[in-house]
Amino acid sequence: xxxxxxxxxxxxxxxxxxxxxxxxxxxxxxxxxxxxxxxxxxxxxxxxxxxxxxxxxxxxxxxxxxxxxxxxxxxxxxxxxxxxxxxxxxxxxxxxxxxxxxxxxxxxxxxxxxxxxxxxxxxxxxxxxxxxxxxxxxxxxxxxxxxxxxxxxxxxxxxxxxxxxxxxxxxxxxxxxxxxxxxxxxxxxxxxxxxxxxxxxxxxxxxxxxxxxxxxxxxxxxxxxxxxxxxxxxxxxxxxxxxxxxxxxxxxxxxxxxxxxxxxxxxxxxxxxxxxxxxxxxxxxxxxxxxxxxxxxxxxxxxxxxxxxxxxxxxxxxxxxxxxxxxxxxxxxxxxxxxxxxxxxxxxxxxxxxxxxxxxxxxxxxxxxxxxxxxxxxxxxxxxxxxxxxxxxxxxxxxxxxxxxxxxxxxxxxxxxxxxxxxxxxxxxxxxxxxxxxxxxxxxxxxxxxxxxxxxxxxxxxxxxxxxxxxxxxxxxxxxxxxxxxxxxxxxxxxxxxxxxxxxxxxxxxxxxxxxxxxxxxxxxxxxxxxxxxxxxxxxxxxxxxxxxxxxxxxxxxxxxxxxxxxxxxxxxxxxxxxxxxxxxxx
Numbered sequence: 001x002x003x004x005x006x007x008x009x010x011x012x013x014x015x016x017x018x019x020x021x022x023x024x025x026x027x028x029x030x031x032x033x034x035x036x037x038x039x040x041x042x043x044x045x046x047x048x049x050x051x052x053x054x055x056x057x058x059x060x061x062x063x064x065x066x067x068x069x070x071x072x073x074x075x076x077x078x079x080x081x082x083x084x085x086x087x088x089x090x091x092x093x094x095x096x097x098x099x100x101x102x103x104x105x106x107x108x109x110x111x112x113x114x115x116x117x118x119x120x121x122x123x124x125x126x127x128x129x130x131x132x133x134x135x136x137x138x139x140x141x142x143x144x145x146x147x148x149x150x151x152x153x154x155x156x157x158x159x160x161x162x163x164x165x166x167x168x169x170x171x172x173x174x175x176x177x178x179x180x181x182x183x184x185x186x187x188x189x190x191x192x193x194x195x196x197x198x199x200x201x202x203x204x205x206x207x208x209x210x211x212x213x214x215x216x217x218x219x220x221x222x223x224x225x226x227x228x229x230x231x232x233x234x235x236x237x238x239x240x241x242x243x244x245x246x247x248x249x250x251x252x253x254x255x256x257x258x259x260x261x262x263x264x265x266x267x268x269x270x271x272x273x274x275x276x277x278x279x280x281x282x283x284x285x286x287x288x289x290x291x292x293x294x295x296x297x298x299x300x301x302x303x304x305x306x307x308x309x310x311x312x313x314x315x316x317x318x319x320x321x322x323x324x325x326x327x328x329x330x331x332x333x334x335x336x337x338x339x340x341x342x343x344x345x346x347x348x349x350x351x352x353x354x355x356x357x358x359x360x361x362x363x364x365x366x367x368x369x370x371x372x373x374x375x376x377x378x379x380x381x382x383x384x385x386x387x388x389x390x391x392x393x394x395x396x397x398x399x400x401x402x403x404x405x406x407x408x409x410x411x412x413x414x415x416x417x418x419x420x421x422x423x424x425x426x427x428x429x430x431x432x433x434x435x436x437x438x439x440x441x442x443x444x445x446x447x448x449x450x451x452x453x454x455x456x457x458x459x460x461x462x463x464x465x466x467x468x469x470x471x472x473x474x475x476x477x478x479x480x481x482x483x484x485x486x487x488x489x490x491x492x493x494x495x496x497x498x499x500x501x502x503x504x505x506x507x508x509x510x511x512x513x514x515x516x517x518x519x520x521x522x523x524x525x526x527x528x529x530x531x532x533x534x535x536x537x538x539x540x541x542x543x544x545x546x547x548x549x550x551x552x553x554x555x556x557x558x559x560x561x562x563x564x565x566x567x568x569x570x571x572x573x574x575x576x577x578x579x580x581x582x583x584x585x586x587x
Contacts (some may be wrong), residue, residue: 127400200270333382361392447475
């Protein structure tokens with residue numbers, strides 16, 4: 001409609017019959033054609049959605065066939081390998097991409113066959129190790145079939161969507177498509193934010209009154225009309241005087257407030273409740289619901305002003321192997337509309353204590369990956385730049401996915417209400433961060449492993465922080481269980497030789513020697529070296545099974561012979577024992 005109006009009445013055109021040969025020179029907007037073509041496209045898409053035609057692009061496929069691989073290169077290949085109906089027009093592509101952009105964005109970055117890889121430099125080496133943790137829960141071991149039976153005994157994968165708006169109003173069968181990508185995983189999706197759509201209350205159908213006095217059992221016309229809404233009576237002067245004012249007041253109340261140049265998305269309408277939808281107010285303490293839609297996907301919505309209010313409910317159970325956070329266009333880099341600093345200047349939302357300020361440090365401390373999308377290149381750049389100014393975030397994270405385009409962003413133009421020249425595409429770009437260093441250096445970060453793993457661990461030295469990579473898991477403190485095969489006592493330490501069946505390693509336990517007992521006059525010293533009271537007493541002896549917690553120490557072996565001094569010294573590793581105890585576990 002806007003395009004047709006602009007075409008019929010172009011700006012700067014003078015409707016005059018005088019001096020037609022002297023037309024004024026007008027500097028037309030170079031972006032005019034681009035704006036009008038996009039407006040026309042968006043307008044026609046909206047009319048097509050309301051045309052009432054059959055929409056084959058919205059007919060979603062069921063579970064994926066056995067051993068049928070899915071490609072995440074782009075929309076076209078995904079639709080083909082997933083078994084969607086053929087997208088015969090660009091309009092069908094736009095409709096389908098807008099509907100599926102949220103679940104497919106999540107699935108495409110979490111899947112082991114994601115298009116964000118090390119080869120195209122979208123996934124960082126640190127991010128590859130971080131993603132390996134949650135992918136080990138989403139998929140089976142190499143060679144094992146991806147079936148639902150393989151999910152037995154696995155943890156439920158929880159996806160937290162913070163600041164959820166329109167994505168919380170999607171039909172549950174759309175989110176079920178995410179579960180079809182991972183047959184061996186179970187999902188619980190949480191929508192958390194002040195604009196989360198909640199189910200509307202169920203209304204019990206009212207039974208019309210039955211006139212028992214009527215022989216046929218039918219009601220009188222007056223009785224039937226009493227259940228209908230009251231209508232305006234022409235002869236009633238009171239109603240004719242009051243109704244205009246009442247209608248005007250209702251219209252004014254429903255009319256939304258308009259703020260120029262500020263886009264405030266509206267809360268989605270209430271969603272229809274399903275048969276299994278139940279209230280979760282008693283569990284979470286805020287307006288919420290839970291819908292166990294299928295054996296694989298459950299949905300929960302929490303309507304809360306700030307995620308920090310409900311973070312204590314999940315803090316103790318967050319696990320990087322089964323939990324992940326998503327922000328869909330959160331607006332980190334936009335000024336806060338509700339908070340200003342002492343100088344009266346608006347701060348960014350990522351630093352505002354009433355918005356995302358306290359949230360991101362909490363999420364970084366959980367060690368779970370954090371994915372963020374943006375609706376345009378400028379929006380992605382704005383959010384990334386805001387990270388360097390946020391307290392508790394700047395310098396405290398590492399990249400998991402570098403900023404760039406999202407292959408599964410929406411292809412439909414979204415037009416801003418306050419300015420039709422502003423058009424964006426939902427989830428155009430994506431990036432991800434994660435904090436791991438603080439967790440590695442905490443006292444609770446103990447990684448169980450075998451001695452053979454210690455032999456092949458890679459050392460990490462960056463930013464003055466040192467730890468080891470246990471395959472794809474960062475660690476500094478390790479735990480082993482093995483059999484003592486040798487003991488050597490020294491004045492201030494004890495050396496245990498431990499064998500766990502995979503290899504042998506030396507474990508050095510530093511301890512203070514006991515005070516020497518006064519020697520009796522005329523009595524010679526004992527010659528038993530093992531029971532010498534001047535040496536520390538071992539916790540266990542040869543043949544005992546022990547559990548050892550400690551840190552890896554690497555050193556160069558010294559050669560005593562001059563002939564071997566020219567050779568490269570061998571690098572050896574040992575464990576500096578922090579705790580040692582006799583174990584009752586069998587090897």
